[in-house]
Each structure stands twice: as structure tokens, then as C-alpha cells.
Amino acid sequence: MADKLQFSLVSPEAELFSGLVDQVDVPGTEGDFGVLPDHAPFMAAIRTGAITVFNDGVETKYMIQGGFADVMPSGLTILAEQCTPLSDLSAEALAEDITKAEQALAAAEGDDSLDAAQHLDGLKLVQGTL
Secondary structure (H helix, E strand, O other), X not given: OOOOEEEXXXXXXXXXXXXXXXXXXXXXXXEEEEEOOOOOXXXXXXXXXXXXXXXXXXXEEXXXXXXEEEEEOOEEEEXXXXXXXXXXXXXXXXXXXXXXXXXXXXXOOOXXXXXXXXXXXXXXXXXXXX
């Protein structure tokens, strides 16, 4: 069993992280999941929420909005639609995003309402960590 997990976090703007870590927790659309070294392979869609990277007793968090996780025994690659280190977020900007998400949910119908509700829930969970 490998001691560390190779992890890459990429958004359209930049590669936010690439390196060896102990564990990564990810908000999946089907439920949150954790990835450790030598994990069984799978792919998952990602919902709005916080990614937590654990390494040598230190936790680093990123806010993610959509994307895909590709888990392989050799590592984890996340292709994010949008991603920002939690330390770079302002409470005011996040509150504005929540207001917009509430308005989108009120106007949504059918399957879109589920997506909008999941997005709003993820934003509120991130807000609780600031």
C-alpha cells in the first residue's frame, strides 16, 4: 500500500494543486466520498461544496462548483468547473452567491429544481465553514 496519494486539482483558470497527500474528501453528487492511497478506480460527478485535502496533519479546503473526479489506484484528478481556495473567499461574496442561488431555486422547475437545491445546499455548507 502506498503511503501517499497523488492528487491534482485543475480548474479552467489554473492548476490549483498537484502533489502527494494523505487523503482527499470530495462532495459528490451521489454523496460525499473520501479517497486514500490505492483506492479502487471510479469516476464521479461533483456538486457544489468543499473539498478537504489532508496532508501531514494539515487540512486545506477548496470551494468547488461542479466537475468530475477520476479516482485511480495511482491517484485522484479533479477537473473542476469552478474552484477557489476557501482562504480566498469572502463572506460577502459567498452571501451574494447564496442569494442568487435562492432566486434560481425559486424559479426552477422539474429536474432543474433538484440541481438548484443541491447547489444552494453546498453554498450554505461552505458558508458554515468560513
